[in-house]
Structures are given as structure tokens and as C-alpha cells.
Amino acid sequence: MCAITGMVSSEIGGADIERVKFLNKALSHRGPDGEGIWVDPSGIAIFGHRRLAILDLSADAKQPMISSDGKYVISYNGEIYNFCELQSQLENKGYSFRTKSDTEVILASWQAWGEKMLDRFNGMWSLAIWDIENRKLFLSRDRFGVKPLFYYCDKNSITFSSELYPLKNSVFPKPEYDKAIIGRLLVDPFSVEASISTLFKNIHRLLPGHCAVWKSGKMEIKRWWRTTDHLISVPSNWNDREEKFRELFFDSIRIRMRSDVPIGTCLSGGFDSTAVASTMLRMATESQRTRGATVWRHAFVATFPGKDNDERPQAEEASAYVGITPTVVEIRDENALENIEQILGGFDDVYIGLPSAIWMLYRELRRENVLVTLDGHGADELMGAYRSEAAGIGYQLRKLFGSLFSRGGSTRRMADILRRFALAAGDCCYLREGWQSVGNPLDLVGIGDPLPKEWGLMNRHLYHMFHATVLPTILRNYDRLSMAHGIEVRMPFMDWRLVSYVMSLPDSCKSNNDYTKVIARRSLHGIMPESIRTMKKKVGFNSPMPSWLNGPLSEWVLNVMSGHVSNYDDIVDTPRILAQINRLTSQKRWDWRSAGRLWPYIQLRWNMKNNI
Numbered sequence: 228m229c230a231i232t233g234m235v236s237s238e239i240g241g242a243d244i245e246r247v248k249f250l251n252k253a254l255s256h257r258g259p260d261g262e263g264i265w266v267d268p269s270g271i272a273i274f275g276h277r278r279l280a281i282l283d284l285s286a287d288a289k290q291p292m293i294s295s296d297g298k299y300v301i302s303y304n305g306e307i308y309n310f311c312e313l314q315s316q317l318e319n320k321g322y323s324f325r326t327k328s329d330t331e332v333i334l335a336s337w338q339a340w341g342e343k344m345l346d347r348f349n350g351m352w353s354l355a356i357w358d359i360e361n362r363k364l365f366l367s368r369d370r371f372g373v374k375p376l377f378y379y380c381d382k383n384s385i386t387f388s389s390e391l392y393p394l395k396n397s398v399f400p401k402p403e404y405d406k407a408i409i410g411r412l413l414v415d416p417f418s419v420e421a422s423i424s425t426l427f428k429n430i431h432r433l434l435p436g437h438c439a440v441w442k443s444g445k446m447e448i449k450r451w452w453r454t455t456d457h458l459i460s461v462p463s464n465w466n467d468r469e470e471k472f473r474e475l476f477f478d479s480i481r482i483r484m485r486s487d488v489p490i491g492t493c494l495s496g497g498f499d500s501t502a503v504a505s506t507m508l509r510m511a512t513e514s515q516r517t518r519g520a521t522v523w524r525h526a527f528v529a530t531f532p533g534k535d536n537d538e539r540p541q542a543e544e545a546s547a548y549v550g551i552t553p554t555v556v557e558i559r560d561e562n563a564l565e566n567i568e569q570i571l572g573g574f575d576d577v578y579i580g581l582p583s584a585i586w587m588l589y590r591e592l593r594r595e596n597v598l599v600t601l602d603g604h605g606a607d608e609l610m611g612a613y614r615s616e617a618a619g620i621g622y623q624l625r626k627l628f629g630s631l632f633s634r635g636g637s638t639r640r641m642a643d644i645l646r647r648f649a650l651a652a653g654d655c656c657y658l659r660e661g662w663q664s665v666g667n668p669l670d671l672v673g674i675g676d677p678l679p680k681e682w683g684l685m686n687r688h689l690y691h692m693f694h695a696t697v698l699p700t701i702l703r704n705y706d707r708l709s710m711a712h713g714i715e716v717r718m719p720f721m722d723w724r725l726v727s728y729v730m731s732l733p734d735s736c737k738s739n740n741d742y743t744k745v746i747a748r749r750s751l752h753g754i755m756p757e758s759i760r761t762m763k764k765k766v767g768f769n770s771p772m773p774s775w776l777n778g779p780l781s782e783w784v785l786n787v788m789s790g791h792v793s794n795y796d797d798i799v800d801t802p803r804i805l806a807q808i809n810r811l812t813s814q815k816r817w818d819w820r821s822a823g824r825l826w827p828y829i830q831l832r833w834n835m836k837n838n839i
Contacts, residue, residue, distance in 0.1 A: 228715035229290065229389075230254035231302040231376070232275035233355055235364045236384040237444040240270035246386060246397050247275040253393035256573065257304075257710045265291035265300055272357050272364070274302040279713050281306065281599060282487055282518075288328035295323070298359055299337060303330055304389055305352030305374045306717070308482040311517050313347060327487075342438065345451050349482065349723060353433070355387060364441040370452040370723050371605075371694070372421070372435025372672070373702055379430050385441050390707070391575045392839055395427050402427035406798055409831065410658050410665040413799070416579050416827050420699040422669035426576065434672050435699070454694065455676050457723070458731040465749070468736065471728060472750040479722035480506045483601055484514035484523060490599040491525025493588060494553060495768050496541025498744060498759060499603025501548075503719055505755035507601060508549045525597045526553040529588045534771045541759055548756045556591050558584050558770070563779035572839050573711045577830040578704060579823040581780070584770045585708045593712040600714065604705060605721040608693040609729050611685065611743035612765050655824045657804040664798065671695040683734035690730065772822035777815040784808060787833050795835045804828055 232250035234242045244266060251262055258277025265274045276290040291302045307313070310329035313336060318324070322335045329350075336344035337356055342365070351373035356365040366387065368376050377394050378387040379402070388394035395402055405428045412419045412426070423431045433439060436452030462468045484490060484507065492504045504526060511523060526546045530539040539555070546553040562583060570586045592600060606612070658664050673694025678687055692698060709716045719725075729736075729746065736746040741763075748760055776784065788805050795801070808825065811817050 228257075228279045228281055228306065228710070228713075229304045230257035230277040230710075231304045231353060231355055232277075232388050233273060233302055233357075234384060234386045235272045235357070235441060236270075238271070238383055241384060242267070242270055242273040244273050247273045249397050250386075250388050250393050251275040251277055253396070254389055256713060257389060259713045261286075261289055263290050265293070265302075267300075267357065267359065269362075271362060272300075274300055274355065274357060276302045279598070279710075279715060280488070281715055282310075282485070283326050283328040284487055285326070287326045288330060290330060292330050292334060294334040294338060295325075296338065299334060300357045300359065301330060301334055301337075301354060303333060303352060303354040305350055305354070305369065306715070307333060307348050307350040307352065308485060308717075309347075309349040311485070342451070345438065351718075351721075353389065362442065365438065366433055366441070367438040367451075368433050368435055370436045370454075371702070371721055371726070372699055373706070373718065373721065375703065375706055376433045377425065377430055378433065380441075380446060381429075383444055385446070391425055391427070391430065391432075394430060402429045404428070404794055404835075406664060407666040408669075409798055411669065412577060413658065413827050413831065414656055414662075414665060416577065417696040417700050418671070419669060420576075420703050421671040421673070421695045424669055435694075436672065453676060454673075454690070454726065454730060455678060457727045458679070459727055461728065461731050468732065468746060469750040472725075472746050473754075475722065475725045475728055476502075476719065476747075476750070477506060477510055479719040479725055480601065481510045481514045481517075481519070483717040483719050483722075484510060484520055485518040486520040486599050487518075488520070488598045489522040489525065489596060490520045490601065491523065491527060491592065491597040492601050493592075494526045494528050494542045494545050495603075496528070496538035496543075496545055496759070497603070497765070498748070498762065499606040499720065501541075501545040501755050501759045502606075502747065502751055503601050503603050504545055504549050504551075505751070506719075509754065520599070524549070524551045525592075525595065526551045527588055527591055527595075527597075527600070528553045528555045529584050529768070530555055530557050531584070531771055532557060532559060534774065536769065536771060541762070544756055545759060554591060554595060556588050558587060560771075560774060560779050562587065563770075563775040564783060567783070568837075570708075570711075571830060571833055572837070573707060574704075574830075575707050576703060577827045577834065578700070580772045580826055581770050581775070581830075582704060582708055584768065585705070586711060589709045589712045589714045592714050598714060599717065600709075601717045601719055602705075603720060604701060604716070604718045605693070605698060605726075606744065606747070608689060608698040609720055609726060610745075610747055611689060611737045657800050657807075657828060659796075659798060659800045672699070681733075685734040685737050686730070689737065693726075693730075772826065773817045773819055776812070776817040776822055781812045784812070784829055787829055787836065790836075792832060792836050795832050799828060799832070 232247050234246055236242045254277050258279045260280040261278040263276045274291040291300050293300050307329040310332040314332050317335045324331050351369045353368050353374040353376035375389055377391050378385055379398050408424045438451050439448040494500045528542040531537040705716055739745055742748055
């Protein structure tokens with residue numbers, strides 16, 4: 228897990244080494260274990276890298292790395308979990324290896340299979356490969372976009388980076404804010420991340436499941452992965468369905484325990500994280516036979532004393548089941564302002580809440596020298612969650628929007644219109660020009676994919692959440708918050724084999740009258756604590772925003788909203804939103820709904836005010 232940077236020009240000597248050095252320095256938090264820069268002899272290409280050493284800790288595995296035949300150079304961020312199996316296949320084809328890293332396996336895979344190597348990878352990645360002889364740049368992201376990749380193009384060059392703000396600050400003139408994208412992000416914070424668009428004009432993201440070739444100033448992008456192309460025939464009876472799920476989930480855990488540094492897990496006490504930790508216990512011995520970590524009994528628990536989202540009792544029960552004494556991170560009201568400038572400055576975008584709790588949890592992993600964590604992300608969007616809201620109109624509207632969005636075209640626009648009416652009715656849109664400044668819905672990954680006719684509303688809704696809205700935004704959050712401390716997060720529920728299998732199952736395997744995640748709950752009977760396996764309550768892992776905004780954050784928010792910020796005030800009706808903030812604060816009426824709606828406006832203003 229690392230940071231990748233680089234610049235390629237269509238002109239001899241046109242690549243700017245100072246730009247790459249700037250990016251490397253700005254991304255040092257992602258790779259605290261080393262830095263590398265490679266310059267093409269012609270000066271046409273420069274690759275940079277910041278290293279977080281997880282596999283093969285020796286200097287031999289540093290990047291950028293040159294292939295054995297001297298034809299290719301790679302800068303890579305991520306992990307290929309099945310690299311041991313791929314290495315064996317490549318050795319049978321005559322390839323030899325001088326390191327024990329997955330990076331060298333990628334280079335050999337490129338030599339052996341070219342672009343088709345992507346289909347063989349089981350992992351998370353963003354990578355850049357430079358073809359020295361043909362002067363051609365290849366870029367790729369993993370299937371579901373766990374690892375980020377941004378790029379900026381002018382007529383003669385391309386610059387790429389693992390994060391948005393460092394890239395924006397590395398080029399001149401600095402890109403302008405994109406007002407239409409900002410407007411859409413403020414009214415729907417989950418509607419942008421799965422598009423090519425960012426907060427800034429001319430800076431784009433390579434989409435999940437996409438790759439690109441840049442040569443002589445021309446960029447060709449194509450989609451190499453679409454989940455609906457990889458659905459499978461599933462067993463007809465429940466016993467076989469459960470056995471298949473266990474087989475895939477267990478193997479996903481096994482290969483994700485491969486590490487040359489200590490690993491652990493973050494335990495919320497909910498079903499997802501407990502399932503991961505409990506299965507790690509089952510797979511520890513087997514994983515150690517194939518590069519599995521020998522030190523793995525670490526659990527980190529965030530607790531919110533006195534708050535309604537505190538799950539410490541369940542997390543401690545899960546830890547005891549696995550035989551671990553957890554490291555507990557207490558998060559109280561007095562922590563609301565702790566490191567707030569640093570947290571927001573490195574966050575790279577805006578969200579519906581201040582992510583201090585997650586940031587502090589990963590900081591504790593770094594302090595304890597546990598550099599890899601296996602967490603439960605993706606399970607909610609894969610198999611269903613949020614049942615506590617099922618009786619509410621908000622939940623039903625989201626299901627309706629999910630169904631409409633999955634059908635594409637005019638129905639997507641209808642969903643957008645319905646959302647506009649809902650926000651207007653709730654007095655939740657504070658754009659100066661109203662919805663006129665938002666524009667049409669963006670093209671999101673997965674929207675418009677042909678879905679099986681037999682799919683019910685649940686499967687359609689989850690497919691949309693997984694690929695296009697909720698999960699891409701969550702993945703961005705956890706990448707920035709973990710990598711702020713140089714921590715690698717692995718996500719067993721997002722193994723592509725498991726995703727393809729679960730998405731092939733009917734709605735009844737995801738949700739019934741009693742539970743969501745039915746297939747996982749039934750499959751893991753006897754593997755995890757029964758009280759947690761059958762628990763129906765869903766608690767989100769978020770900072771306690773209502774109490775913080777009603778108390779310790781109130782003065783900070785008013786300071787952020789004070790003064791004149793031209794870029795912001797041109798977009799947002801600042802007097803109106805400030806009046807609403809004052810009302811909520813003076814009456815101490817902040818709740819989860821108002822916090823989620825107004826915090827993106829507050830965070831964006833902080834960003835613009837601090838010119839990050």
C-alpha cells in the first residue's frame with residue numbers, strides 16, 4: 228500500500244521532476260517507509276512513489292520498479308492477494324523472481340499476459356506502467372475502486388496522483404472549482420464519487436474497473452470489469468448455497484492475511500466486523516502456510532461513552548470470542564476539536580460528517596505498529612443493511628431512487644426530480660441558484676448496466692449502492708482516513724469472487740422478514756458469537772455529530788461560516804444557511820438529519836477558506 232505519482236509528456240524532456248517531487252512530498256503520509264523517483268532517459272516520463280512496506284520489507288522491493296527485461300517501469304499502490312498463486316504460474320512459464328513482493332509479480336504478469344493480467348488479479352490497486360520502448364502509459368484501477376487514481380491532462384502531458392488536493396496544488400495554473408459538481412455534491416454527497424468528475428475542472432478520476440492508455444497526448448479509456456458479466460449459476464438448495472458462501476469467504480480471509488508485518492482488525496461489535504475477526508481465528512493456521520502473518524491477534528475498538536451509537540459491549544464480546552484483549556479508543560465530546568484541521572486538510576473531499584472517530588482509530592493502529600487491518604466494509608451494500616430505517620419514508624424513497632437509477636435514461640432524471648422535491652420540502656437546499664446550478668445526473672459506474680430481468684427490487688437497489696453511490700464514497704473515506712496514518716485496510720467482503728456469487732443469489736438470500744444478510748448469517752452459524760450473528764440492530768460507525776454540533780463544535784462552525792469566501796458565496800446562499808445554523812445551535816436542535824444535510828456545506832466552506 229503506497230502512493231503513486233508521475234508525469235508523462237509528449238515532448239522530449241517535457242516531464243517536470245519538480246512536480247513529481249512535490250507530489251511525493253505531499254503524499255508522504257501514505258508511504259512513510261521510503262520514496263522513489265525514476266526518470267526516463269529521454270525526460271519524457273517521470274514516475275514517483277511513496278512506500279508503505281507490507282510485503283518484502285527489503286530495499287529490493289522498492290518502487291518505481293523496472294521489469295526483468297528492462298522494458299517496463301511500474302508505480303503501484305495496493306495489494307494483489309493471490310500473488311503467490313500467480314507467481315507459481317509464472318515460474319512454470321519460465322519467469323524468475325528476485326524479490327518476494329507482489330509488485331514484481333505484476334510486472335511479470337504484464338510481460339506474460341499484458342492487459343489481460345487484470346482478470347487474474349484478486350486484490351485492490353491503482354497502478355501505472357510505462358512502456359519505455361513504445362513510450363506508452365498504462366493506468367488501471369481495481370474492480371470496485373478501493374484504491375484511488377486521479378489525473379490531470381493538458382494538450383501535451385498527463386500528471387497522475389493517488390490523491391486529489393496534492394494533484395490540484397501541483398499544476399499551474401491551479402484548476403478552477405467546478406460549480407455544477409459542487410452543487411450536486413452538496414445536495415447529494417453520494418452522487419459524484421463514482422463519476423469521472425471531481426471538485427475541480429480538468430482533474431478527473433479513473434473509474435473503478437477501468438484502464439487507460441495515454442500516448443502522444445491522446446487518452447483512451449475503457450471499462451475492463453462489469454460485475455453483471457461475471458454472475459454465476461448458484462446452487463438451488465440452501466445447504467449448498469451456504470457451503471459455497473463459506474468456502475469463498477474463508478478463502479477471502481485466508482489470502483488477505485498475507486503480510487510480512489503485524490495485522491489486526493477494527494471491531495465495531497456489529498455483524499460484519501465480528502464475522503471477519505471470527506473467521507480470521509479459523510483461518511490463521513492455514514494462512515500462515517502461504518505467507519500469512521504470524522502476528523494477527525490485534526483488535527481495535529472505538530467507543531463513544533454515553534452515546535446511542537456506542538457498541539463497546541458487543542465489540543468486547545467479539546474480542547473475547549476470538550481470544551483478543553482489544554485496544555479501546557474512547558471518543559468523547561472533548562475530542563471533537565482534536566486535530567480537526569489536520570483531519571479535514573487530508574480528507575480530499577466533503578462528506579456528511581466529521582470523520583474524527585475513524586481517523587483516531589487508525590492513528591491508534593499506527594501507534595501500536597499494526598499496519599494492516601481486515602475490516603467489514605462492503606457487506607452492507609452487498610447484502611443489505613439499514614433495516615432500522617425500513618419503516619421510515621426516507622428508507623422507502625432511497626429504495627425507489629435505487630430502482631429508478633438502475634433503469635437509466637429518463638427514469639434517472641425522474642429520480643433526480645423526486646429528490647429535488649424532497650429536499651425542497653425539507654428546506655435542505657442552500658444553493659444560491661437553487662437546483663438550476665446542479666445540472667443533470669452524472670454518469671456513474673454501474674448505472675445503465677443490463678441487469679437480469681429476474682432481479683427483484685432489493686438486488687437492483689444493492690447493485691446501485693455497491694457500484695454507484697454509497698460504497699464508492701465510503702471507500703474514498705476509509706482510504707484517506709487510514710492512509711493518513713499509513714495503515715492498509717483490506718476488505719474480505721469485497722473479494723470479487725464473493726461479490727459475483729452473492730450478487731447472483733436471489734433477493735431472498737439477502738433479506739427476509741427477520742434479517743438482512745441472510746446468506747452470511749446462515750453460513751456463519753457456529754463461526755461467530757450467536758448473539759451477534761442474530762442481532763438485528765444496525766449502528767453506523769460515525770462521530771456523534773448531533774451532540775458535537777450542539778456543544779464543542781458550535782463556536783468552530785460559526786467561525787468557519789464567518790467572513791467572505793468568494794468562491795463559496797458565489798455558489799451557496801450563505802446568509803440563509805447561516806441563519807439555519809444559528810437557529811439549530813442556539814436551540815440545541817441539531818440531530819442526525821440536520822447534521823448530515825448541513826455538514827457538507829460547512830466542510831466545503833472550510834476547504835475553500837483554507838485554500839487546500
